[in-house]
Amino acid sequence: MLTTSLTDKLGIEHPIIQAGMGSDCGTTLAAAVSNAGGLGTIGSIGRSPEELEQELARMKEQTARPWAVNIVSFDWAPFAATLLDVAIAARPPAVTLSFGDTVPSIEKCRAAGLWTAVQVQDFASARAVLAAHPDVLIVQGNEAGGHTGHRGTLSFAAQVIDIAGDVPVVVAGGVANGRGLAAVLAMGGAGVVMGTRFKATAEFGGPGSAHIDAQRAAIVQNDGDRTVWDEIADLALGIEWPGGVLGRVLANRFTDAWLGRGDSLRDEVSKQEHPFAWTSTHNSEPETVLNWAGESSGLIHEVLPAAEVVQRTVAEAEQLLRNVARVVR
Ligand SMILES: Cc1cc2nc3c(=O)[nH]c(=O)nc-3n(C[C@H](O)[C@H](O)[C@H](O)COP(=O)(O)O)c2cc1C
Known part of the structure; x- marks a missing residue:
């Protein structure tokens, strides 16, 4: 106790x-x-x-x-x-x-x-x-x-x-x-x-979400080295958080594609008609989803x-x- x-x-x-x-x-x-x-x-x-x-x-x-x-x-x-x-x-x-x-x-x-x-x-x-x-x-x-x-x-x-x-x-x-x-x-x-x-x-x-299953599996596979703390996660959502706060997500094809290219991402997202339209397309794919998770992924094996x-x-x-x-x- x-x-x-x-x-x-x-x-x-x-x-x-x-x-x-x-x-x-x-x-x-x-x-x-x-x-x-x-x-x-x-x-x-x-x-x-x-x-x-x-x-x-x-x-x-x-x-x-x-x-x-x-x-x-x-x-x-x-x-x-x-x-x-x-x-x-x-x-x-x-x-x-x-x-x-x-x-x-x-x-x-x-x-x-x-x-x-x-x-x-x-x-x-x-x-x-x-x-x-x-x-x-x-x-x-x-x-x-x-x-x-x-x-x-x-x-x-x-x-x-x-x-x-x-x-x-x-x-x-x-x-x-x-x-x-x-x-x-x-x-x-x-x-x-x-x-x-x-x-x-x-x-x-909740039960039966293949989308969440893929995110959980990626956390289990991640050794903790492969996360990204950067503005790109929020730029993809078209939002900004206050006070130097940025989002940490697991590295994947989305982060590989956009890290260091925040301005281009901002431009691309601003062309969408609705807020979140850009991410709702990309979030359906495990390799491009914003998988919010931290370095402690390296401690999670199941x-x-x-x-x-x-x-x-x-x-x-x-x-x-x-x-x-x-x-x-
Ligand atoms: C998937 C995910 C979503 C989160 N969403 C919120 C949130 O809605 N509000 C909040 O105050 N913190 C949120 N956090 C941050 C947590 O409050 C907490 O500080 C963080 O998970 C602790 O670090 P850890 O991920 O290494 O356990 C979120 C964290 C994760 C992993």
């Missing part, structure tokens, strides 16, 4: 948060993680407010344990403010916030009596968010899958733990097994967020049920931490 300030505060059994990962990350995955003792999270970006409302209602039927909803909180993210209002109205046990200025959203959630776990990408944001008293601070390092900043996980996490006082610091980016969890707890962190590892589970994306990911990660970390205790004489 690993007991930390995170497990105490949120009333969860294990110090593991499953990242909210957009609209492919719904009740099936989040309930499996929460029922296994972690904190499952419903993704919201990519959903309409109505879809999110329905997903949150389903979640309440599928677990009696704590869970969260993730809100991507920069102003011009699709439906950002409305999705937050829908989330608050559903009264989830916790809200995870990331990207842009999260402080107004922290205040809104606190006024509604909800826990906030806020993900930051650089030290200045960590300081600003700590001043707004989140319940949990998530430090996200650059090796993460999806959107992330430029700071590497290890030094960034250590630096923030030094200033966080009694706010539990949770570490995201590059953690996919018990080694990462043990390392974080040993350095004074309170738990981990895992995204890429939970993308490569049976429950991500697709597993989400509950098994939680159990294996905790068991491995417990064993490693017992061994680590023997290092000290």
